[in-house]
Amino acid sequence: MSLMGTVLKRSFSSSAGRAAIKHVTVIGGGLMGSGIAQVAAQTGHDVTMVDMSEDILSKSTKYIEKNLTRVVKKKFKDDAEGGEKFLRETMARLSTNTDANNAAQKTDLVIEAIVENLDVKQKLFSGLDKAAPQHTIFASNTSSLPIKDISVSTSRADRFGGLHFFNPVPIMKLLEVIRLPETSDATFQSLMDFGQAVGKTTVEAKDTPGFIVNRLLVPYIMEAVRLLERGDASARDIDVAMKLGAGYPMGPIELADYVGLDTCKFIIDGWNKSMPDNPLFNPSPMLNKLVSEEKLGVKTGEGFYKYGKK
Ligand SMILES: CCCCCCCCCCCCCC(=O)CC(=O)SCCNC(=O)CCNC(=O)[C@H](O)C(C)(C)COP(=O)(O)OP(=O)(O)OC[C@H]1O[C@@H](n2cnc3c(N)ncnc32)[C@H](O)[C@@H]1OP(=O)(O)O
Numbered sequence: 073m074s075l076m077g078t079v080l081k082r083s084f085s086s087s088a089g090r091a092a093i094k095h096v097t098v099i100g101g102g103l104m105g106s107g108i109a110q111v112a113a114q115t116g117h118d119v120t121m122v123d124m125s126e127d128i129l130s131k132s133t134k135y136i137e138k139n140l141t142r143v144v145k146k147k148f149k150d151d152a153e154g155g156e157k158f159l160r161e162t163m164a165r166l167s168t169n170t171d172a173n174n175a176a177q178k179t180d181l182v183i184e185a186i187v188e189n190l191d192v193k194q195k196l197f198s199g200l201d202k203a204a205p206q207h208t209i210f211a212s213n214t215s216s217l218p219i220k221d222i223s224v225s226t227s228r229a230d231r232f233g234g235l236h237f238f239n240p241v242p243i244m245k246l247l248e249v250i251r252l253p254e255t256s257d258a259t260f261q262s263l264m265d266f267g268q269a270v271g272k273t274t275v276e277a278k279d280t281p282g283f284i285v286n287r288l289l290v291p292y293i294m295e296a297v298r299l300l301e302r303g304d305a306s307a308r309d310i311d312v313a314m315k316l317g318a319g320y321p322m323g324p325i326e327l328a329d330y331v332g333l334d335t336c337k338f339i340i341d342g343w344n345k346s347m348p349d350n351p352l353f354n355p356s357p358m359l360n361k362l363v364s365e366e367k368l369g370v371k372t373g374e375g376f377y378k379y380g381k382k
Pocket residue numbers: 139140142143146214215237238239240241242243244286289290293294295297298321322327328331335336337339340355356359
């Protein structure tokens with residue numbers, strides 16, 4: 073479906089029993105949050121993006137505008153005026169706020185995309201639970217934490233679920249929608265409808281470690297880093313091998329850099345703690361060293377590889 077078709081479909085898509093999502097609050101304006109805010113705004117939702125400082129939010133907003141320009145170039149190739157209007161209207165639907173509780177006061181859906189740390193996420197949701205209206209649905213974009221462990225910081229387990237987007241959000245077509253036993257049918261349907269409204273193909277996943285994709289992807293990337301640590305192959309050769317030999321768009325080492333090595337470390341440390349008997353999730357000295365040197369991958373200009381200045 074075309075982009076404009078998606079916007080139109082959204083206006084007619086809510087049906088009885090489930091709430092239509094009109095206003096979305098995205099908490100975290102980093103790699104994922106900025107992408108989620110972008111796709112929600114470009115499909116006709118009003119969006120408030122929240123982060124810790126005006127400076128971060130200003131950079132995230134510029135990043136969104138740059139990525140929207142790429143969308144405009146593709147979708148409005150022969151319609152400069154239409155492209156200009158689309159860009160202007162999308163940006164007008166996006167606002168920012170440094171106060172999450174304030175932003176959540178009038179919103180239908182909160183999507184959390186902050187640092188992968190359970191304590192920080194719980195603290196955030198506990199405050200939001202008091203600030204947001206009764207009908208507001210909460211969702212986390214966590215890669216690896218149990219949704220249940222995050223939801224217990226609120227009193228709205230029936231209005232809580234997972235919305236797991238993929239990086240880069242504007243390009244990746246999949247959305248995993250995670251349902252807890254406590255998630256109500258209406259909430260789950262609203263989350264599925266929202267996923268489709270933002271142009272994603274949705275799959276339903278249970279609240280098990282890594283849901284579907286990361287349960288398979290994390291061990292794969294870990295094995296690649298172990299191969300590198302043992303000196304069995306170079307980073308370049310591992311990446312070339314998996315791109316040309318298995319048809320992946322990126323090799324596993326460059327993908328780890330793309331995800332962010334701090335996020336990779338949070339995932340591995342968490343799974344090592346919760347599954348101590350599985351040697352697959354033992355810490356990686358190479359990863360730990362890079363993170364301690366603040367070489368976090370593409371976002372800081374260096375990780376396993378070096379990149380141009382960010
Ligand atoms: C031992 C310890 C080790 C620790 C390991 C721990 C591992 C833990 C890892 C767990 C990860 C968890 C993360 C997660 O929860 C889930 C994920 O998101 S996993 C990541 C999934 N993503 C991928 O796999 C990405 C794979 N890569 C690609 O699909 C492509 O390479 C990519 C699209 C990124 C870039 O394509 P490429 O052709 O290489 O480059 P281009 O620049 O030409 O882009 C192509 C096309 O796309 C447009 N575009 C790119 N980015 C954006 C954007 N942000 N917004 C809008 N548009 C974008 C670009 O303009 C191009 O468009 P054209 O029309 O083709 O010009």
